[in-house]
Amino acid sequence: MTRPRLTTAHAALALVAVSAVALSGCVAKTDATSTDALTVTSTDTSCDVSTATAKSGTLTFAVSNKSSQVSEFYLLAEDGLRIIGEVENISPGAERTLTVVAQPGKYKTLCKPGMVGEGVGRADFSVTGGAVAATGDDAEQKQKAVDLYAAFVKDQVEQLVPAVDAFTTAYESGRDDEARAQFPTVRAFYERIEPVAESLGDLDPRIDYREVDAVAEGLEWTGFHRIEKDLWVPEKDALNADGETPAWQDWAPSTTEERATYGDKLVADVGELNDYVHSDAFQKALDAQGVAGISNGAIALLDEVATGKISGEEDWWSGTDLSDFAANVEGSKMAFSLVRDFASAAGSDGKTLSTEIARRYDDLNAALAAHGSLEKGFVAYKTLTEDDKRELTDLINALAEPLSRLTSTVLQ
Numbered sequence: 001m002t003r004p005r006l007t008t009a010h011a012a013l014a015l016v017a018v019s020a021v022a023l024s025g026c027v028a029k030t031d032a033t034s035t036d037a038l039t040v041t042s043t044d045t046s047c048d049v050s051t052a053t054a055k056s057g058t059l060t061f062a063v064s065n066k067s068s069q070v071s072e073f074y075l076l077a078e079d080g081l082r083i084i085g086e087v088e089n090i091s092p093g094a095e096r097t098l099t100v101v102a103q104p105g106k107y108k109t110l111c112k113p114g115m116v117g118e119g120v121g122r123a124d125f126s127v128t129g130g131a132v133a134a135t136g137d138d139a140e141q142k143q144k145a146v147d148l149y150a151a152f153v154k155d156q157v158e159q160l161v162p163a164v165d166a167f168t169t170a171y172e173s174g175r176d177d178e179a180r181a182q183f184p185t186v187r188a189f190y191e192r193i194e195p196v197a198e199s200l201g202d203l204d205p206r207i208d209y210r211e212v213d214a215v216a217e218g219l220e221w222t223g224f225h226r227i228e229k230d231l232w233v234p235e236k237d238a239l240n241a242d243g244e245t246p247a248w249q250d251w252a253p254s255t256t257e258e259r260a261t262y263g264d265k266l267v268a269d270v271g272e273l274n275d276y277v278h279s280d281a282f283q284k285a286l287d288a289q290g291v292a293g294i295s296n297g298a299i300a301l302l303d304e305v306a307t308g309k310i311s312g313e314e315d316w317w318s319g320t321d322l323s324d325f326a327a328n329v330e331g332s333k334m335a336f337s338l339v340r341d342f343a344s345a346a347g348s349d350g351k352t353l354s355t356e357i358a359r360r361y362d363d364l365n366a367a368l369a370a371h372g373s374l375e376k377g378f379v380a381y382k383t384l385t386e387d388d389k390r391e392l393t394d395l396i397n398a399l400a401e402p403l404s405r406l407t408s409t410v411l412q
Contacts, residue, residue, distance in 0.1 A: 037062045037097075040111070042071045042090070047111030047121025054102065056129035061098040065090040067113040074155070075100060075125070076108040081192075082334050086151045088115065102127045116158045142291045145338040149294045150277075150286050152334060153193045157270075157277050160189035164270045168263035171227055174256070180231050184315075184323035187224060188374055190270075191324045192331030195300040197273055199285070206269045210316065222265050225316075230254050230262075232317035291342055294335050295407040301332035302403055306396050310389065312381040322378035325392075326368055333361045336403070339410050346412040353402055353409055360399035367395055 039050040040063040049061070063073045072088040075098065084107065085100035104127050112119035163186040170178040190197070190208065197204040205214070207223045214221035230253055254262065276282055286293060308314040309325040336357060343354040371388070372378030384392075 040064065040073055040109070041066055042073060042111040042113060042121075043067045044069065044113050045120055047073070047109060047119070047123070049109050049123065049125065052124060053126050053128060056102055056104045056127050057132050059100055059102045059127075061087075061100075062095065063087055063090060063098060064095045065092055065113075067111075068092055069114040072112040072115050072119075073098060074108075074110045074112070074119070074151075075102075076110060077337075078106040078108065080108050080122070081152070081330060082337055083148050083151045083155065085148075086155075088151075088154075101132060103131055104129055112155075112158065117162045118159055142342065143287075145291055145294060145342075146286050146289075149297070149335060149338055150283055153196055153282075154277050156189045156193045156331075157274050160186070160270055161274050163189060164267055168227070168267055171231065172256075172259045172263040174259075176231050179227075180318070183224075183228065183231065183318060184320040184377070185374070187320075187324060188327035188330075190224075191304070191327035192301075192334070194304060194328070194331070195297050196277065196282075198300075200273070200276060203269060203273060203276075207266065207273070210313065222262060223269070224266065226262055227259075227266065228315065228317050230259065232319075291339050291410050292407050295339050295410050298332045298335035298339075298406065299400075299403055301328045301335070302396065302400055304328045306400060310393055310396060312384075315381070319380035319382050320378070321381040322368065322371055323374060326365075326374050326378070329361070329364060329368070330374075332403075333365075336361070336406065339406070342410045343406060346409050350409045350412065353405060356402045357399065357406065360395070360402065364392075364395040364399055367391055 037060045038054065040061050041048045042063060042065045044067045061073060061075070063071075065071045069092065071090045071092075072086060073090070073096075074086045075084040076082065077084060084102070085098050087096045087098040090096045107125040107127065108122055109125045110119045110122045163182070167179055167182045167186045170176075170182065194204065194208070197207060202219075205217070205219055205223075208225065209219065209221065209223060210225050211221055211229065213219075229251075233253060289296070305325050305328045309321045309328060312319070312321050314324050315321045340354045340358070343357075344351045368378075371384070
């Protein structure tokens with residue numbers, strides 16, 4: 001069915017869902033020196049960078065937007081999540097520059113015409129040479145970390161928008177197999193940045209409340225989990241997440257009209273989230289919190305795992321809790337990566353703390369990997385043994401303790 005989408009300036013952009021497969025690779029030429037400008041040409045289907053390798057130091061990317069839409073350019077870490085630098089709001093026909101201090105390592109380049117979706121032309125980019133010292137004073141570096149976190153949040157929500165559109169379209173059209181397959185992948189974008197939505201009053205309840213929470217607070221139950229229950233129809237003897245109420249009590253599968261209502265509501269609520277993260281109010285809120293806000297975000301996301309995902313209560317009907325679990329951990333680790341250097345700079349205790357936190361993340365991710373991945377899918381939560389759950393719980397607790405000391409260390 002035809003329905004309204006976003007209402008801000010982003011509504012004027014053509015919203016496109018693009019495959020994660022690189023549509024145009026980078027052709028390696030001679031290594032660029034730190035003083036050479038690297039050229040980037042962004043089109044509707046490609047992101048051509050003049051070289052795939054450069055020497056460490058200050059790199060400048062001269063980005064020319066040849067697409068029909070407002071575009072963005074990103075330099076990402078090897079994991080494809082952490083943003084090293086980005087330049088946004090490049091109008092068609094305009095040119096902008098991105099300057100970063102690049103350390104040796106492997107990276108990804110990416111353009112995002114329309115400033116929505118996964119982007120195009122994702123390609124490998126490598127930096128050779130020795131380590132270089134960061135420039136600028138402490139306040140400047142901390143503001144850079146805040147700006148990079150803002151860019152990460154916007155990127156995740158920009159990918160969430162078309163993913164939710166495709167997911168709800170499948171759900172409303174009765175293509176339940178498609179919707180079920182998309183459910184954990186779509187939610188990953190949201191779970192990586194959930195504390196941002198939680199700061200906006202009733203927006204997170206509208207998007208992500210479980211049935212038991214909505215009932216307890218007397219709220220209309222909408223969002224992901226209302227749709228989830230339609231897609232994974234509970235068995236006749238199943239109980240709700242409260243462990244007491246029969247799942248079928250006072251409930252029936254949604255009609256076609258009700259599905260349209262729930263789908264459109266989720267689209268609108270995610271659109272509201274997208275509006276907010278692209279607003280001055282969002283940037284001002286992050287600026288006011290500073291690096292403490294990033295650090296506290298890392299802690300909050302791990303708390304999400306500890307209070308819901310590890311118990312299997314989040315995705316009660318689908319059993320896809322491990323996907324949410326992994327996305328929360330990814331978002332938490334990404335936030336930690338932005339403030340790690342500030343913790344390490346706080347004397348030997350800070351360096352020891354940051355090293356321990358990084359190791360604990362690695363231990364937790366290794367245990368998760370034994371059960372699947374976000375890319376290939378995880379096993380259903382009900383297949384975990386008590387030993388599996390205990391191992392994951394122990395690893396969460398082992399990370400939570402040092403992570404709880406991160407903010408105070410960063411602020412020293």
